[in-house]
Amino acid sequence: MSLAATPDVQAGLLLREWRRARRWSQLDLAMTAEISARHLSYVETGKARPSREMVGRLADALEMPLRERNALLLAAGHAPQYPEHGLDAPQMARIRQTIDCILRQHEPYPAFVMNRHWDILIANDAAIRVNRWLLDGRDSRHRNMLRHFFDPDDLRARVVNWEEVAGELLRHLHALVASTPSDLNARTLLEEVTAYPGVPSQWRRRELGSVPAPVLNVGFRHQGLELGFFSALTTFGTPRDVTVDELHVECNYPADAATAEFCLALKQRQDAGDTEAGGIPSPR
Incomplete structure (x- = not known):
């Protein structure tokens, strides 16, 4: 050797x-x-x-x-200490129950479960409804939140304050790359999203001293309507499993009464089975 x-x-x-x-x-x-x-x-x-x-x-x-x-x-030649189970594993039943409860209780507003690379693992019905409305009834081709916002053919075209949102997302990604030097997937994701058209070249470099904002504000404009959300993240405080350690739940809250009313109206349409009204297909 x-x-x-x-x-x-x-x-x-x-x-x-x-x-x-x-x-x-x-x-x-x-x-x-x-x-x-x-x-x-x-x-x-x-x-x-x-x-x-x-x-x-x-x-x-x-x-x-x-x-x-x-x-x-x-x-160092030792056995690993922490297990890693998929969310569907029996050992994760209580974690999954907790997550499902958070997602259900957050209706009619969007909520997502993501890993540390912002891959969307689970989304509640509200997230699917709003996303499909923004994309004229189609599903996104991506299962990653950053790709959603950076791809010009995806949500990016609907975001009013795209530069602000994209800049904040990149601060989080740069922080992950800098703090986790062995994470090659994070580096690859950074290279990919900064290669999309229209992304400023300086965004490929980390801005030293820049700290991600604790709350992200996002504005959407589509079909003559404007929606505003702010988000909050939930993590598990004492994880003993690799999967749980990397999970975070992002809950989007309406920034104004009009957005709250719109999200409620979408849910009521779905509950009524009206898949044609407003071009909103049922996520079921």
Whole structure:
């Protein structure tokens, strides 16, 4: 086995990549993890293999997500600590029940369940209704929220404040890329969405010091009507599963009375079985 393939070296390289992504010196990380800087240096250079307990302390200090903690454990020659189950697995029954309750209770307003790459895993009926109205009765070809907003042939054409919304979404994506250096899917998504026509070239670079806004405001215009929403995110506070760690529920709230009334009217049409009124097909 070559030196480059040994667990000692692989763990050290991965740890160094994470430390540099945090813009920390070895001393910064050693002090935060409460270990000696010399021992950390030995770990990063492959002269010492970190124990499971040491990996946990370093991962805690670096605030690594569960998926990356497992990767660091594997790189160090240890078994992964955190399981990963699909949302339909029996072990996820309570999580799925909680999610379903949130989505139902949020009617008649849109709500989505997404993973950390903004792939839409579940959407409530309201989200489907509003999305189909905005797209003249058709479904989007994308299952990813960023692609929805950046594709000129998708929702982008309906967004009144597109530059504001797209800029905020990119701040979140840039933050993910910067904070999770081993996430190649996030990097690929960033390259893809910034390659769409009309995206300013400077958006491909992260704006240092820029912090994503806690609430995202989105305005839509279609068929002579304007809708306004603001969103809030819900995450699970103490996840012990990789899937749960990466989930977030986005609930859209009406920004004005007109939007609230429109969303209620769409639901009433669906409940009445009126698939023709306003060109709104039933999502069922």
